[in-house]
Structure formats: C-alpha cells, structure tokens
Amino acid sequence: xAKTTQPISMDSYEGQEVNITCSHNNIATNDYITWYQQFPSxxxxxxxxxxxxxVTNEVASLFIPADRKSSTLSLPRVSLSDTAVYYxxxxxxxxxxxxxxxxxxxxxxxx
Amino acid sequence: NAGVTQTPxxxxxKTGQSMTLQCAQDMNHNSMYWYxxxxxxxxxxxxxxxSEGTTDKGEVPNGYNVSRLNKREFSLRLxxxxxxxxxxxxxxxxxxxxxYNEQFFGPGTRLTVL
Numbered sequence: 001x002a003k004t005t006q007p008i009s010m011d012s013y014e015g016q017e018v019n020i021t022c023s024h025n026n027i028a029t030n031d032y033i034t035w036y037q038q039f040p041s042x043x044x045x046x047x048x049x050x051x052x053x054x055v056t057n058e059v060a061s062l063f064i065p066a067d068r069k070s071s072t073l074s075l076p077r078v079s080l081s082d083t084a085v086y087y088x089x090x091x092x093x094x095x096x097x098x099x100x101x102x103x104x105x106x107x108x109x110x111x
Numbered sequence: 112n113a114g115v116t117q118t119p120x121x122x123x124x125k126t127g128q129s130m131t132l133q134c135a136q137d138m139n140h141n142s143m144y145w146y147x148x149x150x151x152x153x154x155x156x157x158x159x160x161x162s163e164g165t166t167d168k169g170e171v172p173n174g175y176n177v178s179r180l181n182k183r184e185f186s187l188r189l190x191x192x193x194x195x196x197x198x199x200x201x202x203x204x205x206x207x208x209x210x211y212n213e214q215f216f217g218p219g220t221r222l223t224v225l
Contacts (some may be wrong), residue, residue, distance in 0.1 A: 001211045018166070026196045034212040043216025044154065055198040087153065097161070098169060 002026040002090040009106040018075045019107050022088030025069050033064060033071045036087040038104070045086060048073070075107075083109045112137050115217035117202050123223045124192045131222060132187040132220050134202030140206040143185035144214060145169075147198040154201065162207065192224045195217055 005023040012018045024033065031049050036044035048055060050062040050071065061074040075082055085104040091097055118133045132133040134142065141162045146169075156169030158177040164167060166177050176188045184205075189196060199221050203214040 032212055041219075043203065043219060044212040044214075045216070046211065048209050049213075079139075085153070089212065091212060093210060098159060098167065099156060099212075099214070100170065101146070101154040 002028060002031060004090055004100075005104055006086075006088050006102070006105045008103065009030070009108070011108045012050045012078055013110050014079055014089065015077050016083070018078050018109075020073045020075075020086055020088075020107070020108060021070055022069045022073070024088070024090045027068050027090050028092075030092050031070075031090045032093050033062065034089045034091070035062065035073050036089065036101070038087065043050045044085075044101070047086075049093075054064075078107075078109045080109050080111060085105060115202055115204055115215050116163060117200075117217040117220050118221060120218065121221045123225065124189075125225050126193060127190050129188070129190050130192065131182070131189075132222075133183045133198055133203075134186065134217060136202075136204040137183065138206070138215065139182070140169070140204035140215070141182070143179065144203040145175075145185065145187045145203070146203065147171065147196075147202045148219075149198050149199060157187065157200075164192040179217065192222075194224045196222065197224045198222060 034049040038044040046060045055062045063072045087101045087104040145157040148176040160166045160179040163182045190195045200217045202217045205214045
C-alpha cells in the first residue's frame with residue numbers, strides 16, 4: 001500500500017479557499033486517490049476521487065499532477081460546517097482491498 | 112435502505128469480559144471492514160472481508176476476531192476486553208465492482224472498557 005502524508009491540522013476563515021495537499025510518492029499504476037471527510041461523532045464519508053489531472057464535483061476539486069506523487073484537495077469558500085477531518089487514501093478501486101486511512105488533516109474553520 | 116447498521120450504539124465492559132459487535136449492510140456489498148478510532152486519532156483497520164467467506168487482518172488485529180456470517184453481516188468479537196480497547200468502532204462496506212473507492216460507514220459503537 002502506498003503511504004500517504006498530509007498535514008496534521010490547518011486553520012482557515014469562512015469564505016476562504018482551503019487547499020490540503022497529500023504526498024504519496026509510492027503510488028502504483030492502478031491506484032486511485034480518494035478523499036474522505038469525517039465530522040465529529042460520525043463515520044467518514046467519501047467526497048472525491050481522481051486518477052490524474054483535475055476532478056471537480058459539487059463539494060470539492062481534486063488536483064493531481066502528471067507524476068501523481070501528490071494531490072491537492074481544494075474546498076472553495078469554506079464555511080463553519082466544513083470543520084472536519086479530511087483523509088487522503090491511495091489504492092485500487094475495484095475489489096475489497098486493505099485500506100489505510102492514516103491520521104488525516106484536521107481543518108478548523110473560524111468565523 | 113438502512114445502509115450500514117451497527118449494534119449496540121454504546122457499551123461499557125469490565126476488563127476481561129467478552130462481547131460481539133454486530134454489523135449489517137443492505138446494499139449487497141461484497142466487502143466489509145472493521146475500524147477503530149481512538150479519541151483525537153485517525154481510523155485504524157482491524158479486520159476486513161474482501162468477499163463472503165474470506166477475512167484478513169488489518170493494521171491492529173490483536174485482541175479481536177471476526178466472522179463474516181453471510182454477505183450482509185460481519186461481526187467483531189472481543190474475547191477478553193482490555194482498557195486499551197476503549198474506542199469507537201466503525202463498520203463499513205464497499206461494492207467490489209464500484210468505480211469509486213467508496214466505503215459506506217455505519218454510525219459507530221462507542222465502547223468503554225473499565
């Protein structure tokens with residue numbers, strides 16, 4: 001499994017764009033990059049996934065450079081409700097493979 | 112659809128007691144997972160089941176056993192609970208044929224071992 005490294009915590013203010021970068025130097029050819037969000041007292045929920053270049057959905061954007069050794073989750077104009085832990089995962093999509101969540105990045109959004 | 116359900120929601124045990132945490136999913140998913148999350152920490156994988164009839168160890172399997180009872184149900188057993196097993200336990204499931212690496216999580220079981 002490719003190891004991922006992300007910042008332990010980040011602070012932001014409402015209305016700002018937040019970018020969380022994840023390093024995954026040993027990513028394999030078949031691996032995808034997936035991000036989850038976890039609110040207090042809840043299980044994580046999937047927010048976005050990508051293989052290369054850029055992916056955008058109604059929640060976030062995911063930027064992946066050509067070498068795929070890192071990725072950046074971008075949250076546009078955050079609000080207080082975006083305060084959560086964000087996890088970067090790397091692995092194959094199909095099949096029931098072992099998954100490692102790691103410590104994640106704790107994002108604090110201030111008023 | 113209820114999604115992923117877990118029972119019980121809360122449990123207090125004494126050291127040495129045993130218990131089984133139940134998990135069921137109604138999404139016809141092949142793969143199921145058990146994680147633990149200690150206060151202020153990330154999730155750690157205990158065991159997973161890629162498909163009915165198979166189980167594999169995760170990052171922290173010691174002190175736990177699992178049973179994939181059928182495609183819907185995946186239980187986690189603590190044979191002799193220890194204070195170090197105080198944690199929130201999450202069960203998750205995933206479709207093997209999915210195009211997204213999306214696991215669906217249950218609400219969690221909050222376990223305290225005294």
